[in-house]
Amino acid sequence: MTRPVAETIVNFSGTARRVLAPNPSPARLEGTNSFLLQAPGSRSVVVVDPGPSDSAHLDRLCSAGRVELILITHRHSDHVEAMNELADRTGAPVRAKAGEFCRDADPLGDGEVIRAAGIRILSLDTPGHTGDSVCFQLPDDRVVVPGGGEFGVVLTGDTVLGRGSTAISPHGGGTIGDFLRSLKKLERLGGMVGLPGHGSLIPDLAATCERQSLRRRERLTQMVAFLDGLGVPLSTDDETVALIVDHFNAGLDPALRRAAEASARAQLIHLVEENDAAQRALEES
Ligand SMILES: [Zn+2]
Missing domain, CATH: 3.60.15.10 (Ribonuclease Z/Hydroxyacylglutathione hydrolase-like)
Known part of the structure; x- marks a missing residue:
């Protein structure tokens, strides 16, 4: 049209x-x-x-x-x-x-x-x-x-x-x-x-x-708490990404699932990097 x-x-x-x-x-x-x-x-x-x-x-x-x-x-x-x-x-x-x-x-x-x-x-x-x-x-x-x-x-x-x-x-x-x-x-x-x-x-x-x-920073904190509560280690693997999307994007339009997964993965990559950096700082101190 x-x-x-x-x-x-x-x-x-x-x-x-x-x-x-x-x-x-x-x-x-x-x-x-x-x-x-x-x-x-x-x-x-x-x-x-x-x-x-x-x-x-x-x-x-x-x-x-x-x-x-x-x-x-x-x-x-x-x-x-x-x-x-x-x-x-x-x-x-x-x-x-x-x-x-x-x-x-x-x-x-x-x-x-x-x-x-x-x-x-x-x-x-x-x-x-x-x-x-x-x-x-x-x-x-x-x-x-x-x-x-x-x-x-x-x-x-x-x-x-x-x-x-x-x-x-x-x-x-x-x-x-x-x-x-x-x-x-x-x-x-x-x-x-x-x-x-x-x-x-x-x-x-x-x-x-x-x-x-x-809002992004709050979400990052919530993700850490959520995975912590489940006893799931921080990781960027597919299962962890799916867990995050299912929990934080419940009721999502299926057309947006892939974009949500990509965003969840980006957030997990960020958290893993922050975690690794904190670990290194601890080891060096
Ligand atoms: Zn774009």
């Missing part, structure tokens, strides 16, 4: 517009958010995350002006699948943290300021969801929140979603330790709204990051 353009393209801020891709699922919420960035009056545009290979979606991405640059928040296919198609169609270079997702351009540097489509885009390394996850801050943009003053704008990819918690993807190089550090990095940016890769605008990014980080 084709949705009217008015529903799929939303002006989130002065320079960023969301173009919702038609790929909803339990993990992807309403679908992938691609973004168009451009200064008011600019003839060219930056596309962040081309999304799935869907011709109507690509038509929308190409409708706002000449595509000058394509940016990638991370390696997952629901964000990069249409990358080559869009690059072929527009001739625009593609930039990502991982070299394998770049075309005719260099990988993104942490803290690098990109100038395109009349605006500045600050690339921030935020590994954790995957090893190559980045966020894009828009220093020229402000959002006025009714009763809440002016906020800066950050595109968060899948590092922080519009709702629910981010899955950690060990296969994509994601780790809990990196993820918690990245949440802290975003929290320190202060008054920002987040424009996520899935879901709608995050009104107070710092508060959301703090809450999520607290």
Whole structure:
């Protein structure tokens, strides 16, 4: 079913517009958010995350002006699948943290300021969801929140979603330790709204990051207590992963089981590493 353009393209801020891709699922919420960035009056545009290979979606991405640059928040296919198609169609270079997702351009540097489509885009390394996850801050943009003053704008990819918690993807190089550090990095940016890769605008990014980080730490403590209570040693084997998912994700939509297992494994890897480090420190003291 084709949705009217008015529903799929939303002006989130002065320079960023969301173009919702038609790929909803339990993990992807309403679908992938691609973004168009451009200064008011600019003839060219930056596309962040081309999304799935869907011709109507690509038509929308190409409708706002000449595509000058394509940016990638991370390696997952629901964000990069249409990358080559869009690059072929527009001739625009593609930039990502991982070299394998770049075309005719260099990988993104942490803290690098990109100038395109009349605006500045600050690339921030935020590994954790995957090893190559980045966020894009828009220093020229402000959002006025009714009763809440002016906020800066950050595109968060899948590092922080519009709702629910981010899955950690060990296969994509994601780790809990990196993820918690990245949440802290975003929290320190202060008054920002987040424009996520899935879901709608995050009104107070710092508060959301703090809450999520607290929830993750609580969950790690609960996991240790749960396994301890069963007399099961900390391990990353399949049985332990299944025990954790069955206990902490009871009633889970089966479509989300694999993502929950990957996240549970990432948490167990983190706990085993912490445990080993504590053991080494004890032995050395
Ligand atoms: Zn992702």
